[in-house]
Amino acid sequence: MSLEKVIRYINSKVEGHDVTVGQMYGTENFCHLLYSLVKMEQPDTIIELGVGAGATTCMMAQAVKENNKGFVFAIDNGDQWKEMKIPLQKILGESLADESYENFLHKLLEKLELEKYVHFKNITLTNKQFFDPKKPVDLLFFDAHDSGPLGCISLLHYYLPKMNKYSSIFIDRASTIHHAYLVLEQIIKHFQNKAIPECLLSALDDKEIKNLRHIVSTSKFTLIHLTETGKAKINKTQNSTAWIKIEPIDLYHHNHVETFV
């Protein structure tokens, strides 16, 4: 029942725009993939950088709720709230004109019965400032200020030492921003050769360097470009997500996945 409620919200038409809530930021299809993946892998610590109208946050939170396991840290500074609030108020069925972004999210999550599974933090992200959950990260979705090459490098610089040994990083649009695509291809090739580009090591403390060296030397890195055909998209520029999958090098899958003979 409550999954239907979330999907109904995501498919609602946004007043004055010829798009749905999901289409507003181009994750109308990807949010279903995230829901499925959270159901399949049951991550504990999920971080979403850039919440927008909550399409992907709510789908991941719904999966966390169904799993009865895990938590979504949702980070946003409400940068685009001014433009969003009037179009969204009809869907929520109440005036949002004087509401803060934080209150809107609170109301939305309450309506969808997801408030227990999301922890919102108002943080202005920069290429030097991110959010530290103080525990290993299982799933990271970056959809905020900079999906270009520098944004990708700073994101990986900050989060790779913090990623769990079986985890995923998703970067919105990076696969179809050409320089970002090439930078990611290059970084992952280095990791596959057990080498770490200098720019990812600089300014890390000893513990982070140790963690990064450990994760690169013991992990298999797979880069998948999740691209969407033009025909599927209203919001044409929001047409890809780069997926970096991190797994321990082993003869078996981890994350309690059974293998059969």
Ligand SMILES: C[S@@+](CC[C@H](N)C(=O)[O-])C[C@H]1O[C@@H](n2cnc3c(N)ncnc32)[C@H](O)[C@@H]1O
């Ligand atoms: C593309 S939307 C996120 C969409 C959401 N992930 C989805 O697919 O449903 C980007 C969000 O990032 C936020 N944002 C942009 N720059 C930011 C920054 N520097 N720090 C924190 N949040 C930021 C905006 O306020 C906006 O809500």
